Amino acid sequence: MTGTSEATTAFRELLDTLRDLDRTFLEGDRAVTDDRHVADGYRQILTTLGVALDTYLFAEPSRPRFVDTNTPFRRDRRWGGDNTDCYYALCPVDPTRRYRISGNRGDSVYFSVTAYNEPEPGAWSDRVVAIVRDTDLEYDADGSFSFDLGPLPDAAVLLTRDYQADPLTDRRVTWEIEAYDEPEPIRHGADETASALRASAAWLRTMFAIVPLTVGVRSDDVHTIGHEITQRANDFGDPYQVGDANFGWSARDAAYSFGSFVLEDDEALVVTHRPPACRFWNFVVWNQFMATHNADDDRCSVNGTQAVANSDGSVTIVVARGRLEHPNAVSTVDYPRGNLAFRWFLADEVPARPEVRLVRAADAPTTTS
Incomplete structure (x- = not known):
C-alpha cells in the first residue's frame, strides 16, 4: 500500500x-x-x-x-x-x-x-x-x-x-x-x-x-441578591414528560426529574415524593458522568416495587454516603458529590417536584411515617 x-x-x-x-x-x-x-x-x-x-x-x-x-x-x-x-x-x-x-x-x-x-x-x-x-x-x-x-x-x-x-x-x-x-x-x-x-x-x-454534569452549590454557601436565581445542590428540578422530539435516547414513556447532592460524612438527604399511578418508577444515585454502580455492589437505587410507602402514600428515601437504617435508604458509595434521578414510566400524570431536606445523618428518619 x-x-x-x-x-x-x-x-x-x-x-x-x-x-x-x-x-x-x-x-x-x-x-x-x-x-x-x-x-x-x-x-x-x-x-x-x-x-x-x-x-x-x-x-x-x-x-x-x-x-x-x-x-x-x-x-x-x-x-x-x-x-x-x-x-x-x-x-x-x-x-x-x-x-x-x-x-x-x-x-x-x-x-x-x-x-x-x-x-x-x-x-x-x-x-x-x-x-x-x-x-x-x-x-x-x-x-x-x-x-x-x-x-x-x-x-x-x-x-x-x-x-x-x-x-x-x-x-x-x-x-x-x-x-x-x-x-x-x-x-x-x-x-x-x-x-x-x-x-x-x-x-x-x-x-x-x-458530561460531567454539574452539581450546583449548597444553599448554605450561596448569597443571592434580589431575584438572582442560583443552581443549588441537594435539590431537584421540576419533573417533565419526554416528547417525541428529544435529544439522545430518552424514553418516550418516561417522566424524569434530576437533582444533585453534596454531602459531608455526617449528613443525609431526606427525599420525599408522591408517586403517580404508573407502570414503574425508580430513584438512582449517579456520579457526575450519569453512571451508577452495579446492582450487587450496594443499594444505590430504589424502585416502586421495593419501596416502603408512608401512611399517606408518599415515599421517603434517605440518601447518605453510607447506607443508613431507613427501609428506603440508598448509598452514594462514599461519593461526596454527584447527581440524582427519578424516572416514572407510563405515569397517569407528571408528578410534583420531590421535596428534599438536608439533615445530620444521626437525625435522618429510620422508619416510614
Whole structure:
C-alpha cells in the first residue's frame, strides 16, 4: 500500500478526539473536584468508546444483532443515565428493511423497543420514530412473543428497555432479531471503516458535551441578591414528560426529574415524593458522568416495587454516603458529590417536584411515617 488510506486518517482523528476528551472534566466550569470523579472520567471515555464502536464500527444492519449497552451488572456499560434495574440493548438498522423481532418477556415489569433517528452519522437522535410496548404484544403460555417491524423511514437504531423489580433474582427479557431480506455483502474497506470511525468520534464528542454534569452549590454557601436565581445542590428540578422530539435516547414513556447532592460524612438527604399511578418508577444515585454502580455492589437505587410507602402514600428515601437504617435508604458509595434521578414510566400524570431536606445523618428518619 502506498500513501495514507482514509481509514488511517480517520483512526488518527479518533485518537486525537480521545486525547482531548479529558479536558471536559479537568478544565473549565465543569471540572470535577475529587480524584474518584477524575478516575471515573477516564472510565467514561473508554466505556463510551466501546458503545460507539458497537454502534458504528462493528454493526451490520443487514445482519442485525442486539448488543447490551447498559445492564445492572457490567461495569463497562455504566453510562448515559443508567440504573440498576434495567437492561438496555441496541441494534443499528436499515430504514428500508423489514425485521422480525422475537423473544421471551421473562420477569420484566415493563419493556419496549424504540426506534430512533440519526440526523447525521454520529449525531445523537432528536426524534422517536416508533415504539412498541409490551402491552402491544401477544404472548404464548411461556411468555414468548414475536412481531414485525419496518420499514421505518429515518430509523437508524433500535433500543430495547427491560425494567426488573429485582434484578438480583428476576429473569431479563431475551431478544432476537433477523432481517427478512438477503443480507448485503460485508464491506470492511477503508472508506467504510473511515466513516464508522468518524461517526464514533462524533458520538464521543457529543457525550462529553453533556458530561460531567454539574452539581450546583449548597444553599448554605450561596448569597443571592434580589431575584438572582442560583443552581443549588441537594435539590431537584421540576419533573417533565419526554416528547417525541428529544435529544439522545430518552424514553418516550418516561417522566424524569434530576437533582444533585453534596454531602459531608455526617449528613443525609431526606427525599420525599408522591408517586403517580404508573407502570414503574425508580430513584438512582449517579456520579457526575450519569453512571451508577452495579446492582450487587450496594443499594444505590430504589424502585416502586421495593419501596416502603408512608401512611399517606408518599415515599421517603434517605440518601447518605453510607447506607443508613431507613427501609428506603440508598448509598452514594462514599461519593461526596454527584447527581440524582427519578424516572416514572407510563405515569397517569407528571408528578410534583420531590421535596428534599438536608439533615445530620444521626437525625435522618429510620422508619416510614
